[in-house]
Amino acid sequence: MSEQQDARQIQADSFPVSVILQSHESRQGPWTFPQWRVIGVIAGGNIGQGEREYRIIHSADDGHEQYLWSGYAVKLYKDSVESYWYNLVGAHPSLFVICREHEETGLAPLTVSANYDDANACMEADGTVLTTPIPPEIYQWLERYVVEHHAPQEPKKRQRARWTEEEKGYGKGTASKR
Numbered sequence: 001m002s003e004q005q006d007a008r009q010i011q012a013d014s015f016p017v018s019v020i021l022q023s024h025e026s027r028q029g030p031w032t033f034p035q036w037r038v039i040g041v042i043a044g045g046n047i048g049q050g051e052r053e054y055r056i057i058h059s060a061d062d063g064h065e066q067y068l069w070s071g072y073a074v075k076l077y078k079d080s081v082e083s084y085w086y087n088l089v090g091a092h093p094s095l096f097v098i099c100r101e102h103e104e105t106g107l108a109p110l111t112v113s114a115n116y117d118d119a120n121a122c123m124e125a126d127g128t129v130l131t132t133p134i135p136p137e138i139y140q141w142l143e144r145y146v147v148e149h150h151a152p153q154e155p156k157k158r159q160r161a162r163w164t165e166e167e168k169g170y171g172k173g174t175a176s177k178r
Helices: 003-009 078-089 117-124 136-149 163-169
Strands: 016-027 032-041 053-059 065-075 094-102 106-113 129-134
Touching: 016 094, 016 106, 016 136, 032 094, 032 106, 032 129, 032 136, 065 106, 078 117, 078 136, 094 117, 106 117, 117 129
Parallel strands: none
Antiparallel strands: 016 032, 016 065, 053 065, 094 106, 094 129
């Protein structure tokens, strides 16, 4: 993608992406079920601009299939900047592909996010969330956004209770006589 295309397609709070998902049949005892993983996220909107769509890009006899899902965007919101910051400074900065069931493929991306809190909320509701490393172009874009909008909260020190003042008033008139 050229720099001119980058400037037109990438807005301050939205970065177009495509997602490659892979499924394969996993066997446990007499049952088989599909297992999914993200092969990667492709940064930029040159693949399938516009509506969300998919196509099979690889199919093997052993049951492995890869799907290219296009028409997605990583969107950023100012109230989630702290979550983005924690994602960037963590051991494995990731994008989270939040998925839903799909009648034709079995699973489809619903959204792609850099917000750990969104992914965690989806997982708590038994949703499917797949992770993948952040592509360098998106990492740099996200980092610029965080530097521009993140204002770390200064830790607040708790004030100790003044026990001596409370002790002076404690017990007045409550002592029992023997």
